[in-house]
Amino acid sequence: MVGRVEKTARLIWPVLSLALVLVVLAALLSLGPMPLQRTATEAFIRLIVVIGLYIFIGNSGILSFGHVSFMAIGAYGSALLTIPPNMKKIVLDLPPFLTALQLPTIPAALIAGTLSTVFAFVIGVPLMRLSGISAAMGTFASLAIVYVVISNWKEVTGGASALIGLPVYTDIWVALIYALLALGLAYAYQESRYGRRLRASRENEVAALATGINVRRERLIAFVFSAFIVGFGGVLHAHFIGVLSSSSFYLDVTFITLAMLVIGGMNSLAGAVTGTIVVSVLGELLRLIEAGFDIGTLHLAAPRGLREVGLSFLMLMILLFRPQGLTSGREIAWPLAPKAG
Amino acid sequence: MLATEELSVTYGNILALGGVSLRIEEREIVSVIGPNGAGKSSLLNAIAGVVPVASGSIEFEGQTIAGTAPEELVRLGISLVPEGRHIFGGLTVAENIRIGAVARRDRNAIDGDVERVLAMFPVLRERLRQPAGKLSGGEQQMLAIGRALLARPRLLLIDEPSLGLAPLVVSEVYRAIADLRAEGVTILIVEQSATRALEAADRTYVLASGSIVMAGDAAELRAEEGFEDAYFGYKARDP
Numbered sequence: 001m002v003g004r005v006e007k008t009a010r011l012i013w014p015v016l017s018l019a020l021v022l023v024v025l026a027a028l029l030s031l032g033p034m035p036l037q038r039t040a041t042e043a044f045i046r047l048i049v050v051i052g053l054y055i056f057i058g059n060s061g062i063l064s065f066g067h068v069s070f071m072a073i074g075a076y077g078s079a080l081l082t083i084p085p086n087m088k089k090i091v092l093d094l095p096p097f098l099t100a101l102q103l104p105t106i107p108a109a110l111i112a113g114t115l116s117t118v119f120a121f122v123i124g125v126p127l128m129r130l131s132g133i134s135a136a137m138g139t140f141a142s143l144a145i146v147y148v149v150i151s152n153w154k155e156v157t158g159g160a161s162a163l164i165g166l167p168v169y170t171d172i173w174v175a176l177i178y179a180l181l182a183l184g185l186a187y188a189y190q191e192s193r194y195g196r197r198l199r200a201s202r203e204n205e206v207a208a209l210a211t212g213i214n215v216r217r218e219r220l221i222a223f224v225f226s227a228f229i230v231g232f233g234g235v236l237h238a239h240f241i242g243v244l245s246s247s248s249f250y251l252d253v254t255f256i257t258l259a260m261l262v263i264g265g266m267n268s269l270a271g272a273v274t275g276t277i278v279v280s281v282l283g284e285l286l287r288l289i290e291a292g293f294d295i296g297t298l299h300l301a302a303p304r305g306l307r308e309v310g311l312s313f314l315m316l317m318i319l320l321f322r323p324q325g326l327t328s329g330r331e332i333a334w335p336l337a338p339k340a341g
Numbered sequence: 342m343l344a345t346e347e348l349s350v351t352y353g354n355i356l357a358l359g360g361v362s363l364r365i366e367e368r369e370i371v372s373v374i375g376p377n378g379a380g381k382s383s384l385l386n387a388i389a390g391v392v393p394v395a396s397g398s399i400e401f402e403g404q405t406i407a408g409t410a411p412e413e414l415v416r417l418g419i420s421l422v423p424e425g426r427h428i429f430g431g432l433t434v435a436e437n438i439r440i441g442a443v444a445r446r447d448r449n450a451i452d453g454d455v456e457r458v459l460a461m462f463p464v465l466r467e468r469l470r471q472p473a474g475k476l477s478g479g480e481q482q483m484l485a486i487g488r489a490l491l492a493r494p495r496l497l498l499i500d501e502p503s504l505g506l507a508p509l510v511v512s513e514v515y516r517a518i519a520d521l522r523a524e525g526v527t528i529l530i531v532e533q534s535a536t537r538a539l540e541a542a543d544r545t546y547v548l549a550s551g552s553i554v555m556a557g558d559a560a561e562l563r564a565e566e567g568f569e570d571a572y573f574g575y576k577a578r579d580p
Contacts, residue, residue, distance in 0.1 A: 196436055203429035204427055207429065209391045209411045210421035211492070212444035212492060
């Protein structure tokens with residue numbers, strides 16, 4: 001009996017401990033001033049995206065530069081389903097039924113997430129035949145395609161001008177709840193036999209094939225599942241800002257979310273969470289320094305771009321000196337019992 | 342049980358295996374020996390479906406299997422133990438063993454098979470929760486064989502079981518291979534170190550530069566003139 005309790009504790013501790021950290025952080029930050037709360041909310045949304053990235057990259061070992069496209073599809077999908085019809089009539093040129101359609105936020109979010117998933121499946125079938133650098137380049141190409149389409153499809157996305165009128169419902173608690181859900185789902189996947197097979201193929205593709213693992217299929221499962229989570233991150237982002245522009249789903253977000261994953265350690269869920277927290281806090285500090293402060297009549301400010309340079313520098317240092325990331329790809333182990341031999 | 346006919350494997354423009362025909366009967370241990378680069382691993386990988394066949398055919402129990410996906414071959418009863426340290430280093434020993442059952446559908450029989458593997462290789466039992474990457478070379482080889490057994494293979498393909506292992510450990514691995522045959526598993530071993538592979542096998546093929554240059558039982562082969570030439574690859578002769 002005690003053995004079983006301990007076994008369960010050992011199994012859920014890695015994810016439970018991360019969840020506790022997030023809840024405590026949210027509780028503390030929600031007491032802060034509004035700008036701080038907004039920064040925290042944004043960080044939790046980022047976390048959802050990074051967890052989504054981790055599901056694919058962490059378990060498969062294949063880099064993806066394309067996941068932000070799922071974020072974009074989730075965001076625009078949910079926007080089209082929730083913006084009031086009279087607003088859509090003015091800025092967009094949609095088919096009548098789509099103009100008239102206005103769904104409650106949760107069904108809209110689910111449909112938008114599903115759209116990302118379907119898109120991931122369609123591009124994933126050919127992409128998962130590739131390995132290594134070709135796969136990474138393929139995902140990057142898909143990001144570029146989605147970006148260009150969104151920037152130019154005036155009738156549906158508003159094109160170069162921003163899309164406005166989204167209901168704003170993402171606050172720190174909403175973001176926290178979805179981040180916790182993403183965390184739980186990612187862990188459940190990782191510990192399932194599908195996750196184990198994919199991690200096996202990451203360790204050794206030849207042995208995985210020889211063992212009878214259908215590596216392509218396992219990769220596709222993770223790709224599609226991660227797209228759903230990232231798509232949801234996009235939805236929450238859309239309803240956090242309330243305004244969408246195509247440029248907010250391109251290289252900047254791709255870079256920062258990948259940096260979070262790499263810095264934290266891309267082979268563990270703990271790495272995804274750690275990286276997001278560290279990079280968010282550091283980025284915020286650098287931004288404050290960049291904005292400068294006043295001493296009497298003197299205004300001191302660091303040159304613009306300090307944040308990007310600082311984060312890039314950190315990533316470089318991590319890659320050089322701790323290539324497995326801050327967590328070295330390990331999960332948080334159950335602390336109460338000695339390691340089993 | 343297994344027969345290949347003029348089997349060829351190419352990597353780009355490089356011919357790794359140029360028309361190999363061999364046959365293995367049920368419950369035999371057959372070894373293929375040859376120097377580095379002779380195409381031994383390509384032969385096994387092609388039979389296991391891990392690398393594509395350029396030309397020629399492979400028959401398993403009367404069924405043509407060239408071009409079949411590896412996971413399907415595992416289901417048919419062919420398992421490959423790849424060369425060297427091909428275990429999943431970041432996964433635990435227990436996870437490594439269990440993952441061998443990936444292609445099976447009879448989930449409830451798996452625990453019993455894990456137990457059989459642990460009985461066969463008791464060292465693995467002591468290390469079930471450790472990352473497999475921390476095992477010694479011999480233990481990793483046993484783990485790789487154990488993992489392959491979880492698929493309940495009828496034909497086991499083993500690539501260089503003695504590679505980089507101490508002689509005592511090699512004996513242990515070969516003892517396990519003999520035990521497996523006693524249980525009814527047919528075995529194809531590929532080896533660079535000829536002595537063991539000749540001793541253990543019923544019949545042996547000698548491979549050099551992608552072709553079979555000699556074949557026969559161990560005693561015959563050793564007596565045969567030119568065996569060493571062929572084996573060491575000084576000059577590959579026509580058979």
